[in-house]
Amino acid sequence: xxxxxxxxxxxxxxxxxxxxxxxxxxxxxxxxxxxLVPAHMHVEPGSIVQVPLGPRQVMGVVWDGEDRPDVDxxxxxxxxxxxxxxxxxxxxxxxxxxxxxxxxxxxxxVARMALRAPAALDPEPMVEGLRLTETRPDRLTPARARVIxxxxxxxxxxxxxxxxxxxxxxxxxxGLTAQGVFETAFMPPPPVVAPPDPDYRPVSLDPGQARxxxxxxxAAQKGSFEVALIDGVTGSxxxxxxxxxxxxxxxxxxxxxxxxxxIALTAAFLQRFEARxxxxxxxxxxxxxxxxxxxxWRQVTEGGVRVVAGARSALFLPFTxxxxxxxxxxxxxxxxxxxxxxxxxxxxxxxxxRLGDFPLVLVxxxxxxxxxxxxxxxxxxxxxxxxxxxxxALPDLGLIDMRRHPxxxxxxxxxxxxxxxxxxVERGEQALLFLxxxxxxxxxxxxxxxxxxxxxxxxxxxxEHRFRGQxxxxxxxxxxxxxxxxxxxxxxxxxxxxxxxxxxxxxxxDGHFPGARTIVLSSDLMGVKRLRLELEAIAKGEADIVxxxxxxxxxxNFPLMxxxxxxxxxxxxxxxxxxxxxxxxxxxxxxxxxxxxxxRKSQGLIQTYQPTHPVMQAIVSGDREAFYQRETVERExxxxxxxxxxxxxxxxxxxxxxxxxxxxxxxxxxxxxxxxRILGPAEAPLAMIRxxxxxxxxVHGKRSSDMQAFMRAMIAAGPKPRGTLAVQVDIDPQSFL
DNA sequence: AGCACGCCGACT
DNA sequence: GTCGGCGTGCTC
Numbered sequence: 001x002x003x004x005x006x007x008x009x010x011x012x013x014x015x016x017x018x019x020x021x022x023x024x025x026x027x028x029x030x031x032x033x034x035x036l037v038p039a040h041m042h043v044e045p046g047s048i049v050q051v052p053l054g055p056r057q058v059m060g061v062v063w064d065g066e067d068r069p070d071v072d073x074x075x076x077x078x079x080x081x082x083x084x085x086x087x088x089x090x091x092x093x094x095x096x097x098x099x100x101x102x103x104x105x106x107x108x109x110v111a112r113m114a115l116r117a118p119a120a121l122d123p124e125p126m127v128e129g130l131r132l133t134e135t136r137p138d139r140l141t142p143a144r145a146r147v148i149x150x151x152x153x154x155x156x157x158x159x160x161x162x163x164x165x166x167x168x169x170x171x172x173x174x175g176l177t178a179q180g181v182f183e184t185a186f187m188p189p190p191p192v193v194a195p196p197d198p199d200y201r202p203v204s205l206d207p208g209q210a211r212x213x214x215x216x217x218x219a220a221q222k223g224s225f226e227v228a229l230i231d232g233v234t235g236s237x238x239x240x241x242x243x244x245x246x247x248x249x250x251x252x253x254x255x256x257x258x259x260x261x262x263i264a265l266t267a268a269f270l271q272r273f274e275a276r277x278x279x280x281x282x283x284x285x286x287x288x289x290x291x292x293x294x295x296x297w298r299q300v301t302e303g304g305v306r307v308v309a310g311a312r313s314a315l316f317l318p319f320t321x322x323x324x325x326x327x328x329x330x331x332x333x334x335x336x337x338x339x340x341x342x343x344x345x346x347x348x349x350x351x352x353x354r355l356g357d358f359p360l361v362l363v364x365x366x367x368x369x370x371x372x373x374x375x376x377x378x379x380x381x382x383x384x385x386x387x388x389x390x391x392x393a394l395p396d397l398g399l400i401d402m403r404r405h406p407x408x409x410x411x412x413x414x415x416x417x418x419x420x421x422x423x424x425v426e427r428g429e430q431a432l433l434f435l436x437x438x439x440x441x442x443x444x445x446x447x448x449x450x451x452x453x454x455x456x457x458x459x460x461x462x463x464e465h466r467f468r469g470q471x472x473x474x475x476x477x478x479x480x481x482x483x484x485x486x487x488x489x490x491x492x493x494x495x496x497x498x499x500x501x502x503x504x505x506x507x508x509x510d511g512h513f514p515g516a517r518t519i520v521l522s523s524d525l526m527g528v529k530r531l532r533l534e535l536e537a538i539a540k541g542e543a544d545i546v547x548x549x550x551x552x553x554x555x556x557n558f559p560l561m562x563x564x565x566x567x568x569x570x571x572x573x574x575x576x577x578x579x580x581x582x583x584x585x586x587x588x589x590x591x592x593x594x595x596x597x598x599x600r601k602s603q604g605l606i607q608t609y610q611p612t613h614p615v616m617q618a619i620v621s622g623d624r625e626a627f628y629q630r631e632t633v634e635r636e637x638x639x640x641x642x643x644x645x646x647x648x649x650x651x652x653x654x655x656x657x658x659x660x661x662x663x664x665x666x667x668x669x670x671x672x673x674x675x676x677r678i679l680g681p682a683e684a685p686l687a688m689i690r691x692x693x694x695x696x697x698x699v700h701g702k703r704s705s706d707m708q709a710f711m712r713a714m715i716a717a718g719p720k721p722r723g724t725l726a727v728q729v730d731i732d733p734q735s736f737l
Numbered sequence: 738a739g740c741a742c743g744c745c746g747a748c749t
Numbered sequence: 750g751t752c753g754g755c756g757t758g759c760t761c
Contacts, residue, residue, distance in 0.1 A: 022761095032761085051761080052760095052761090053760055054759070056740075056760095069761070070761095072761095075760095077761065108738085109738075112738085340738085
């Protein structure tokens with residue numbers, strides 16, 4: 001590092017002539033900063049460098065374009081180090097720029113997402129390898145024989161790897177090395193994953209799958225930008241179809257990225273991949289151990305890793321030759337990041353594929369509305385997969401009209417559902433009860449004075465968590481011990497829990513079936529590790545009744561699960577979100593799909609007070625087409641709010657695509673408004689004050705810091721803004737390209 | 738985003 | 750008398 005630093009002589013004599021380059025630093029500055037390049041240092045656009053920034057050293061990326069330092073030349077500092085690492089390629093730099101522009105985020109913060117592996121920037125150290133020589137030890141013990149046997153393939157072994165393979169301690173190997181039985185050499189570090197073999201174990205596809213596979217393989221063969229949308233119900237074999245596209249891309253020697261929502265829970269997926277390709281894909285998600293993370297990052301940039309399966313952040317890995325992206329469960333809201341840089345990884349993946357000119361495959365049993373519309377308009381190529389299995393293997397879905405079959409007093413489960421659970425358990429099979437609400441009860445009130453427990457920080461109701469003895473705010477994380485006394489009227493022991501959470505449903509189940517093994521699965525009760533173990537235990541039959549939140553809906557298979565009960569199907573329908581029906585439909589499809597994957601007779605029972613609601617009808621009739629068409633019309637209508645006469649509109653939203661959707665709707669609602677612009681929270685206040693028009697400002701901020709920044713900027717701007725301030729729910733884009 | 742600087746409450 | 754809370758401001 002020291003050799004890169006400018007010497008005193010450099011500074012005295014060369015400084016005036018020194019070249020400067022723009023460098024993106026991991027900071028919310030609107031543009032790159034300028035840095036001096038020391039005389040003998042080589043940098044090019046994309047070089048990953050270390051630079052001084054205020055009191056610390058940070059990493060940055062040399063960026064494109066002419067550098068025009070607009071700062072006192074004496075303040076310019078020099079690049080301290082160039083990392084020995086492949087520079088970011090032009091298409092990656094273009095992608096990062098595009099994302100920054102589109103999401104209204106500082107480019108430095110976007111670039112930072114691509115460099116999320118600090119210690120990986122210099123090459124991994126070489127490791128010492130051992131290879132068998134002709135020499136043999138003077139005394140051949142059984143342990144020594146095993147080692148020689150194991151190492152007999154003429155390849156280099158690591159010391160610990162060989163010890164493990166021969167089932168001996170490493171001191172045996174040290175002994176042999178000392179006698180000259182092994183020669184040592186430095187070799188490149190071992191790959192984090194073995195290379196996948198596209199022809200390892202192809203599965204036979206049924207005619208429907210084969211047809212779909214031909215479409216995606218043709219795209220993979222062509223290798224140019226194209227978006228396929230694979231749409232098929234649970235169990236139709238979508239994964240096998242896109243595996244074929246992956247195989248094709250691997251044969252062409254290019255890298256593949258598989259995006260999955262919440263990969264930490266998808267051990268089953270990795271196994272399926274390994275069974276098909278003979279090796280696991282490299283994983284990329286937030287739970288990764290730092291060492292592994294660095295290795296994966298490094299080997300992805302160098303091209304050693306061929307396939308990455310990852311969460312949304314994997315989209316920002318600097319692949320050396322990415323040739324295909326798969327976005328599985330394309331509709332899943334987990335693809336949206338609403339932190340720092342706001343983006344939807346599914347949409348950004350399409351952009352990355354277009355900029356890199358390679359194909360992309362979107363996959364879902366319940367595609368998002370916007371992807372369906374893009375399929376219909378020909379922007380994407382729809383690939384429909386017919387149902388593979390006989391009807392009998394799909395769960396028999398039915399609604400329970402809660403007005404006709406009300407629960408017992410104080411309970412939340414109708415006798416119809418309780419009955420079905422009883423029969424299931426008697427048969428030695430499993431039942432799953434789904435309720436998308438953590439904790440014991442969503443609201444606590446005082447029976448004497450009517451006081452409701454509210455969050456002191458954000459005004460939502462505090463949720464009782466009885467297992468923990470706490471009441472918690474699910475929005476801001478505020479928590480306190482469950483009180484026994486009403487803070488308002490001082491009455492002791494008269495607090496009432498209102499409404500159900502999973503803990504309360506489990507309590508009700510225990511009352512009905514005291515002998516059954518009931519388990520609660522909720523994200524707040526256990527870490528990812530524990531959860532994985534619990535899911536495995538359940539799959540092995542170590543529980544009779546599972547009560548779970550949303551996480552049970554995500555792709556885990558329970559072979560003995562023959563009954564799925566939805567406790568409150570109406571829950572998500574009344575929260576004012578224009579996507580409520582779509583989301584509920586997707587969630588109910590997914591959770592009822594947890595039953596009936598084994599060929600056994602299985603059923604899904606859905607408790608609802610609105611049995612005629614289009615979502616409920618779509619679920620039981622299986623007529624998804626009609627539902628989607630209706631929802632598309634509804635969504636169009638939601639995008640046309642009654643804004644009356646508007647001269648100008650400024651929109652700010654958490655996801656750029658959502659702001660676009662607003663803007664489109666508003667342009668239609670008010671064609672006279674020529675000046676509809678989309679601005680970030682920092683620019684919007686200024687425009688509000690300087691603008692000469694009447695306007696309406698839409699701000700969506702789940703982040704309080706964002707709103708605070710906005711308000712601060714508004715106050716700093718001085719005069720009182722003209723216009724109205726409205727808070728609007730977020731809406732997904734119909735399209736964005 | 739991080740980090741320093743700076744100004745007011747409870748404590749070894 | 751200090752330690753420490755987080756508000757404000759700056760970084761090529």
